[in-house]
Amino acid sequence: MGASLLTAFALMLIIEGILPFVAPAAWRETFLRLANMADGQIRFIGLTSMLTGVVLLFIFL
Helix, strand or coil: CCCHHHHHHHHHHHHHHHHHCCCHHHHHHHHHHHCCCCCCHHHHHHHHHHHHHHHHHHHHC
16 A cells, blocks of 8 residues: 555656646746635635546546
């Protein structure tokens, strides 16, 4: 289980690093838009992301 968790964490870091590496200007613009959003909007994005991940886990496991 520990190895799987570390693998998942490593893959998350790789995926998170793709956009800033490939398109730093677009990443900066996206980050600035996110910083200007209200807390409720950011929470909704986080909730949607988590639910999508849970659904994908159920589909592929």
